[in-house]
Amino acid sequence: xxxxxxxxxxxxxxxxxxxxxxxxxxxxxxxxxxxxxxxxxxxxxxxxxxxxxxxxxxxxxxxxxxxxxxxxxxxxxxxxxxxxxxxxxxxxxxxxxxxxxxxxxxxxxxxxxxxxxxxxxxxxxxxxxxxxxxxxxxxxxxxxxxxxxxxxxxxxxxxxxxxxxxxxxxxxxxxxxxxxxxxxxxxxxxxxxxxxxxxxxxxxxxxxxxxxxxxxxxxxxxxxxxxxxxxxxxxxxxxxxxxxxxxxxxxxxxxxxxxxxxxxxxxxxxxxxxxxxxxxxxxxxxxxxxxxxxx
Numbered sequence: 001x002x003x004x005x006x007x008x009x010x011x012x013x014x015x016x017x018x019x020x021x022x023x024x025x026x027x028x029x030x031x032x033x034x035x036x037x038x039x040x041x042x043x044x045x046x047x048x049x050x051x052x053x054x055x056x057x058x059x060x061x062x063x064x065x066x067x068x069x070x071x072x073x074x075x076x077x078x079x080x081x082x083x084x085x086x087x088x089x090x091x092x093x094x095x096x097x098x099x100x101x102x103x104x105x106x107x108x109x110x111x112x113x114x115x116x117x118x119x120x121x122x123x124x125x126x127x128x129x130x131x132x133x134x135x136x137x138x139x140x141x142x143x144x145x146x147x148x149x150x151x152x153x154x155x156x157x158x159x160x161x162x163x164x165x166x167x168x169x170x171x172x173x174x175x176x177x178x179x180x181x182x183x184x185x186x187x188x189x190x191x192x193x194x195x196x197x198x199x200x201x202x203x204x205x206x207x208x209x210x211x212x213x214x215x216x217x218x219x220x221x222x223x224x225x226x227x228x229x230x231x232x233x234x235x236x237x238x239x240x241x242x243x244x245x246x247x248x249x250x251x252x253x254x255x256x257x258x259x260x261x262x263x264x265x266x267x268x269x270x271x272x273x274x275x276x277x278x279x280x281x282x283x284x285x286x287x288x289x290x291x292x293x294x295x
Contacts, residue, residue, distance in 0.1 A: 003212065006223060006227070007212040010212055010227075011205065013230035013233060013234040014208065014234075018109070018234075019109070019189055021237070021238070021245070022112040022189030023189055023191065023194075024245060025245065026189060028249070029186070029188050032248075032251055032255040033045060036258045036259070037262055039265075040258075041258050041262060046079070048185065050086065051182055051186075053076070053077055053086040054076040055111070055114060055115065055186060056087070056115075057076045057088065059110040059113070059114040060074075060107055060111065061074055062110060063103060064089060067093075067100055067103025067106055068094070068097060071089065071090070071091050072090040072092065073089075074088065074090065075087050101199050102200045102203050104199060105197040105203070105204055107197060107200075108196070108200075111186070111188075112187050112189050115187035115188075116237070116241070118183055119180060119183050119243065122183065123176065123240075125172070126172045126173060126177075130161050130164075133161060134154070134236065134239055137154055138151075138154065155235050155238040155239040158240075159246055177247070183244075184243075184244045184251060185251055187244050
């Protein structure tokens with residue numbers, strides 16, 4: 001294995017793969033908002049964002065606090081805002097501080113990290129044993145030094161395992177499905193957040209390069225163990241995101257039904273909402289304004 005292959009696998013398993021899934025969910029969220037629109041669909045959007053916005057803004061806030069960003073102002077939930085700006089985090093940072101620069105990347109991905117963690121908790125509680133079986137099967141692959149295809153097959157088979165016989169009762173599974181249906185549309189990485197986090201992403205890539213350079217000095221067995229650990233992480237993330245995307249697709253089907261009802265009652269496309277995300281309104285003052293909600 002060449003050094004470039006080693007480095008690229010580290011980047012793919014730890015960043016590119018999770019970001020790719022997060023961006024896919026982002027487009028699912030925007031499509032759902034466009035389908036549901038305002039008018040008769042406004043209560044649905046409001047109810048969804050009342051749940052998701054505090055979670056995402058709390059994650060933004062945590063990212064700011066642990067990377068030394070200065071929080072100017074924040075609101076986890078304001079259901080009475082006439083513009084649909086349900087929550088926001090206003091923050092600035094020292095561009096000369098590498099930890100703060102990396103904080104922009106963390107600011108972008110932290111809501112997805114929190115959302116995926118909550119989905120994992122729902123699966124643990126409402127689909128008893130499913131995640132434990134995934135972990136056990138992954139350990140078997142690790143011991144057998146399986147290839148990439150076997151890990152991918154394991155991740156793809158995780159969703160059907162949620163509904164196997166035994167485990168949790170039917171009511172727990174129904175409750176779990178409803179929770180995952182709501183949470184799935186919030187496990188995304190905003191493109192606006194990523195654009196603001198470009199310097200932080202470059203710093204992460206540089207750190208990964210330094211890690212790869214140091215660990216490349218180890219013997220081949222040690223490098224395989226490191227990649228196996230990252231592959232195990234990527235397998236768990238992929239399995240969870242497949243569940244998220246399936247439930248997001250179910251939400252889109254519901255959104256399409258709402259859209260048909262809206263069209264039946266003559267509501268036009270001009271009434272569609274505009275999801276609010278990060279808007280960098282004052283770059284020269286180094287302020288970032290993170291918003292969640294809809295207009």
